[in-house]
Amino acid sequence: MVSIVILRAGDPPPSVAERRGTFFDFITRSAGGGAAVRWSEHDVRTDAPLPGVHAADGFVMTGSSSSVTERAPWMLRTEAWLRDLHAAERPFFGICFGHQMLAQALGGVVAKNPRGREIGTIRVELHHGAEHDPVFLGLPRTAVVNATHQDSVTSLPAGARLLASSDKEPHAAFAIGDHIRCVQFHPEFDGEIMKGYVRARAHLLAQEGLDADAIHDEAGDTEHGPLMLRNWVDALARRGR
Numbered sequence: 001m002v003s004i005v006i007l008r009a010g011d012p013p014p015s016v017a018e019r020r021g022t023f024f025d026f027i028t029r030s031a032g033g034g035a036a037v038r039w040s041e042h043d044v045r046t047d048a049p050l051p052g053v054h055a056a057d058g059f060v061m062t063g064s065s066s067s068v069t070e071r072a073p074w075m076l077r078t079e080a081w082l083r084d085l086h087a088a089e090r091p092f093f094g095i096c097f098g099h100q101m102l103a104q105a106l107g108g109v110v111a112k113n114p115r116g117r118e119i120g121t122i123r124v125e126l127h128h129g130a131e132h133d134p135v136f137l138g139l140p141r142t143a144v145v146n147a148t149h150q151d152s153v154t155s156l157p158a159g160a161r162l163l164a165s166s167d168k169e170p171h172a173a174f175a176i177g178d179h180i181r182c183v184q185f186h187p188e189f190d191g192e193i194m195k196g197y198v199r200a201r202a203h204l205l206a207q208e209g210l211d212a213d214a215i216h217d218e219a220g221d222t223e224h225g226p227l228m229l230r231n232w233v234d235a236l237a238r239r240g241r
Contacts, residue, residue, distance in 0.1 A: 001038055002236050003056040007078070008043040009097050010064025013200035016193060023062040026188035027095075031229035036237065044078045053084050058091035058236045061098025063186060067151050068100045068110050079105035086180065091239065093135075093232050094182035096149055102182050103174075106157035113152035117208060118168040119201065120215040121194060121222065122147050124185065130163040130173075134235040135181050135228050143224040146189035148197050153184070181232060187225030194219040 006024050011017060020026065024041050031037070042051055044061075051059075068075060082105040085092055094102040100110045124143050130136050136143075143164070153171045156162065164173035166185075173183045189197075195216050198205070202212040 001036055002033065002058070002233065003038045003040070004058045004060060004233070004236070005051055005056040006039065006041045007050075007059055007061040007098070008041055009045065009062050009078075009101070010066055012193070013065075013197065015200050016196035019196065020193055023188070026186075026193065027060060027062070027229065030188040030190075030226040031233050032226075033230075033233050037233060045074045050078065050081045053081070053088045053090045057239070058093065058232075059085065060093045061095065061101060063096035063098065063149075066097065068097065068104050069112075069151065075101065082106070086176070089177060089179045091179050091236055092181070093229075094180075095188065096147075096184060096186055099174075099182035099184050100151055100153055102180065103153040103157050103160070103171075106160075106176070108153050108157035108160070109155035110151055111154045112150055113168065114154075115152075115168040117148075117150050117205070117210065118166065118184075119148040119198060119205070119210075120146070121191070121219045122166050122168075122185065124164045124166045124169075124172045126164050127162055133163060133175060133181075135173075135175075135231050136163065137231050138227060139224055144222040145183075145185040145187060145225045146191075146194040146219065146222060147185035148194075148201070149184060183228070185225070187228045189225065191220040191222075 028039050104110045160174045166172045169184050198216040205212040
């Protein structure tokens with residue numbers, strides 16, 4: 001059995017959560033694994049001690065409406081833990097905020113995306129060789145995923161390998177060693193969740209000159225995101241054998 005701890009860094013908008021649940025629900029549904037995976041959750045925003053870096057076979061950090069640039073005490077505490085995790089070469093999958101926090105913890109730079117907000121169902125281009133990465137096995141060179149973010153990893157940490165880019169996000173996915181994989185998009189979002197985010201952010205999109213109706217109508221399900229999560233879980237299982 002594979003044990004995975006989901007590090008909860010935020011919550012979906014209330015209107016989305018009422019219909020579809022939490023990030024824990026999104027991730028566990030998308031990643032699957034059935035009885036072969038034991039999932040648990042730790043909210044990194046609380047004062048409860050973080051789990052030991054060897055307490056599970058792997059860790060996933062969720063998205064958040066917070067910004068890692070806020071440098072809140074819980075963020076600094078979690079970044080220190082991530083440095084310990086990296087030093088121990090323990091498996092980690094960072095999603096959106098988790099992608100940014102891991103990058104910042106290891107010396108990368110996070111700032112507001114100069115290209116503007118990225119939201120909706122988007123295309124990411126895999127870089128040469130990325131199709132052989134365990135997380136991207138079986139994916140086409142152009143993958144379709146769902147995304148919503150304003151911040152961006154503007155400079156990757158030392159030793160990171162760039163895996164994918166999108167029109168608005170040059171660092172859409174990266175790897176460090178065999179143990180760290182991070183994605184700026186949300187592989188756990190289906191079309192309904194993505195549409196819910198667009199509705200919840202519609203007033204902000206209008207202020208930014210974006211067409212919320214068009215983004216909403218173009219949002220949809222994608223098989224590529226869940227495949228990435230399943231691939232990562234499968235890689236964990238192989239690592240433990």
